[in-house]
Amino acid sequence: MSAIVWTAAASLLAWLWLLLGQGFFWRTDVRLPPRRDPDAWPYVCVVVPARDEAAVLPSSLPSLLAQDYPGRAEVVLVDDGSTDGTGDVARELSLRHGGLPLTVARPGEPPAGWTGKLWAVRHGIGIARAREPEYLLLTDADIAHAPDSLRTLVAAARTGGFAIVSQMARLRVDTLWERLVVPAFVYFFAQLYPFRRIGREGARTAAAAGGCVLLRTETAVRARIPDAVRDAVIDDVALARAVRAAGGRLWLGLADRVDSVRPYPRLRDLWRMVSRSAYAQLRHNPLLLLGTVAGLVLVYLAPPAALAAGLAGGDAAAAALGGAAWLVMTGTYVPMLHYYGQPPWLAPLLPFTALLYLLMTVDSAVQHHRGRGAAWKGRTYARPGAVPDEG
Structure with a gap:
């Protein structure tokens, strides 16, 4: 089998695990239970x-x-x-x-x-x-x-x-x-x-x-x-x-x-919201950053790429595996779009959004290594324990 087929197969397996083995994260029914009033209301x-x-x-x-x-x-x-x-x-x-x-x-x-x-x-x-x-x-x-x-x-x-x-x-x-x-x-x-x-x-x-x-x-x-x-x-x-x-x-x-x-x-407002803390989520660790980028590529970008490459090159296995992985991805995203009142046709665009998040995460690491770190409202936190730098 070609490298594309192997990659598409790995992506599909990852999505099947995410679908069934990651706490059903994609469901949106975890809400506060119906209220039962306590005996006394605390201060x-x-x-x-x-x-x-x-x-x-x-x-x-x-x-x-x-x-x-x-x-x-x-x-x-x-x-x-x-x-x-x-x-x-x-x-x-x-x-x-x-x-x-x-x-x-x-x-x-x-x-x-x-x-x-x-x-x-x-x-x-x-x-x-x-x-x-x-x-x-x-x-x-x-x-x-x-x-x-x-x-x-x-x-x-x-x-x-x-x-x-x-x-x-x-x-x-x-x-x-x-x-x-x-x-x-x-x-x-x-x-x-x-x-x-x-x-x-x-x-x-x-x-x-x-x-x-x-x-x-x-x-x-x-x-x-x-x-x-x-x-x-x-x-x-x-x-x-x-x-x-x-x-x-x-x-x-x-x-x-x-x-x-x-x-x-604007996109730059959302970019700033995500990038200011993305690298902190990875503990400012370059190896975790590389693993995250590789994971995002395999899980979110490989399925549409394998589908497109399979259709263009006549590789039915790559197209089928990539399409199946993209379909599972799309299906897990629909409930969140529904929660936000958004149309389901946005779900197939998740790979594009994941690419944006990948770039935001890399930008977060770049800003950290430039000494800007997690900048927010005039303060910069370059690393845990750093002295805030007033802008």
């Missing part, structure tokens, strides 16, 4: 790290202040060195909309060894812990919550015995580039961290979605959160691993009514 403090978020806060913060929660709850927004009046906008929104009490704090610049977001989270958790809440809700400044979001998160945590209940917020998919890239972002994340495995007793897979993480305070103290993950660029996964190591149970699934309001209208 919850919501911590929102925010850096230059004045533009998105009017679309997100009022949804937190308006939470229909039967117990005691309040919001701590940590203004992480913003230059656009984020703190003033937050106070104005609180005065205008009322609802849950709001505290706005400024932590100062992060010291060496801390990412800015986690330094802000540490400051917010410190304020919250002085008020002795039973749970902390860590949520990003661009996340809008349905009125019953806090209630359903707490009910799931209390009745399910989870130390973390996290929801993958539904990202915006309005522009062409968002439609091509965003559903694939969540699809790839679920492929790396199958949601079904995360919630199992004794599971080794650990992950959370940083935009919406309900965390039991007692477990956070035991796991030394956020100090234990202070230099993590991908802080949500690191946080989940620390909590699991401390004996806490995790739950992660897709959200129905928790949405990101941040727009990514």
Whole structure:
């Protein structure tokens, strides 16, 4: 058999394993269970790290202040060195909309060894812990919550015995580039961290979605959160691993009514979102980078290439194997497109999107080796433990 046939066969085998052996990652039915109210509603403090978020806060913060929660709850927004009046906008929104009490704090610049977001989270958790809440809700400044979001998160945590209940917020998919890239972002994340495995007793897979993480305070103290993950660029996964190591149970699934309001209208916006942390996901390891590139080529690019080469060269085996692998790939992507309300005809374009992610990952490594690392809102984290470089 030719090299093309062998490659296509290997790709098909990889897709059959992904279909059946990777925790059914492609299914999108891992959602919060129907709510069962606990006997008592615990006190919850919501911590929102925010850096230059004045533009998105009017679309997100009022949804937190308006939470229909039967117990005691309040919001701590940590203004992480913003230059656009984020703190003033937050106070104005609180005065205008009322609802849950709001505290706005400024932590100062992060010291060496801390990412800015986690330094802000540490400051917010410190304020919250002085008020002795039973749970902390860590949520990003661009996340809008349905009125019953806090209630359903707490009910799931209390009745399910989870130390973390996290929801993958539904990202915006309005522009062409968002439609091509965003559903694939969540699809790839679920492929790396199958949601079904995360919630199992004794599971080794650990992950959370940083935009919406309900965390039991007692477990956070035991796991030394956020100090234990202070230099993590991908802080949500690191946080989940620390909590699991401390004996806490995790739950992660897709959200129905928790949405990101941040727009990514252009390809370069999405590129920056992915590339700023892609190489950190690979632990800044060149060998892992090479393996990832090879894996993406074999799994996502080889099937259409083998089909095209087989049809052009009259190689029926290559065409059949490549076509079969592409078909399985397409079928696993359709549920995620459906979740995002996108047409199924986008599914065969997944190899093109995977190529974009491959290039973003390589660019992430290039930027790291140029000393730019994980750049975000004027700060650069060149490597774990690096001192932030203010831009």
